[in-house]
Amino acid sequence: MSPRDRRRDWSRLDESDVRVRPGRGTRPRTKRRPEHADAVTAMVVGKDRGRWTCALGGDPKQIVVAMRARELGRTPVVIGDNVDLVGDTSGKPDTLARIVRVADRTSVLRRTADDTDPFERVVVANASQLLIVVALADPPPRTGFIDRALVAAYAGGLEPVLCLTKSDLASPDEIIAAYADLALPVLVTRQDEEPEAIADQLHDQLTALIGHSGVGKSTLVNKLVPDADRETGVVSAVGKGRHTSVTAVALALPDGGWVIDTPGIRSFGLAHIEPDDIVAAFPEFVEAAEECPSGCGHLGPPEDPDCMLDTVVADGSASHGRLESLRRLLSSRAGIDESPREQVGE
Template identity: 50%
Template sequence: MAWRDTGTDDPRVRVRPSRSKPRRSKKQVDYSASPTAFVFAVDRGRIHLQMNQTKLVGVKARSLGRRGIVVGDQVRVTGDLSGKHGSLARIVEVLPRKSVLTRSAEDSPGAKEKPMVANADQLAIVTACANPQPRPRMIDRLLVAAYSAGLKPLLLLTKADIACPDPILELFAPLEVSAIVTSIENSQGIDAAGEALAATTTVMVGHSGVGKSSLMNSLIPHADRQIGQVNQVTGRGRHTSTSAIAVEFQGGWLIDTPGIRSFGLAHIETDDLLAAFPDLAEVAAKCPKLCPHLLSSPGCQLSTLGKIDPAKTRRVESFRRLLASQNSQNPLV
């Protein structure tokens, strides 16, 4: 091997010659004939896959670089696909995602975005009627996230045996979000939840201790998710679930995720949100250019709509509340 002149006679100082050509051919390998698998869990760098009925453990091929893989991704795999104990499949490609639920670390512009789950159809916003207390601002934020990611929002209220769900149902009625009231203590709403979750991919998101894993266990007993007590003094959950997992449910997938403390929305634009409300978007199309559509915005047509059609007043108000949560600088709610 030839050595470059290092500008010193010291034979201990040796520098490798720089390569004029890359070591490996940059030609893309065609993996389109490789089988696909579904990512059902990602836990400490291990990617758990399901290929037909076989469960595999996978590692990312180096060619994927820093590309993130999340629960719900469809990937192509090569290598050892036997699923035998200790075998490792190689993930060579991530198929295009039809949706991705993303949160940002903070609300400030430029905050790092973090994909949570890919290819979901529905976002179940899980909220306890009490213990922990419902926090409507978090529901607002999760609605914004669902609408902008193109996921159907579903309000899943839990613990109806200990408090009345009506105040929360009333608050969100103008947005016409589907809602199901449940209790695992007296089986209320479990069948209705099952119907709403069948044959779709649904990701459950909510504060720690609201009962996401408990609900999964009631619907899918073999899921065998660990559940944790809510602290009676602080009213907080114990962050029992530590990573997301998808479990097959009636022709679809139900995804349980770890409890969240905050949900940053820095990556979302007003227009993404407005697009989820076609009746309001149609009216807002006549607003002045770059109208932020707030109550204080001069000439905003949404204000006019509220005056002409009283039935829409509460809807406009609710929409503006979502806008405000998207614009707020505080993802902790």
């Protein structure tokens, strides 16, 4: 058949005569996912370059390295998460399991890079306590950072505990008095003593530690977990510590419980937290806050002249000190009355 005749033959064909082979991207995909009935539970205790270290059943002696299963997509997996594993969970060298499910979180410690950053970062999941580590000197304490850490704890469902280090260099009385109305547990330690009270507070709990570099956080962790071997550093002449903990990691306490050591924080943004999240941590003010005008930041006059929180103090249902503490936290969240250095936690 000549080329001319062939063209004439093709002209008589229609779409019913043409068989189109579907491309790979158009093939129908099932929405069904494997049930993984044989999965085992574990807690995430470390992460390094796309691999997660997990403790089977929360047992620090049964450690497994795992990767995120493809079906999870970009589901975030952070330290403290409870996950389901399949595959090789023997924990032998060069073996790799797969994380196929992440359980619902009971608490989250979140932060943003600053108060204008819309992207929130989950730092730790499922911690019952947040130990806020602050040095009384070298570097000096910054109440702006303490307030911001308290806001993050209250909003995330963690019980905050204030830990004041280096009491051999300065008195803790002023800081303790500043937070007396919050009924906030305050633990005081010094460099030449063992942190027995802190060990008791952390016993059988999952506790996250946060603090500036140089406040003695890694030194404290090394005392609580003798084989942790966390690197320690010195404070520079300008009052800033060198970052010694570079990755978050969960460490098993000798007598039960876990402590999650986080990298030294230079910024603690609260862009993701709403005022009502903070008020919820003060039950005596919740009902009155619901009567406030829409958009009320609960700061009181002149910012919020119609705020109803003052009525709770007026009728004797709450103390003036509690309201002042609440509004200090709200101001910290809003970035009001803070110097730039305090605001970013540097």
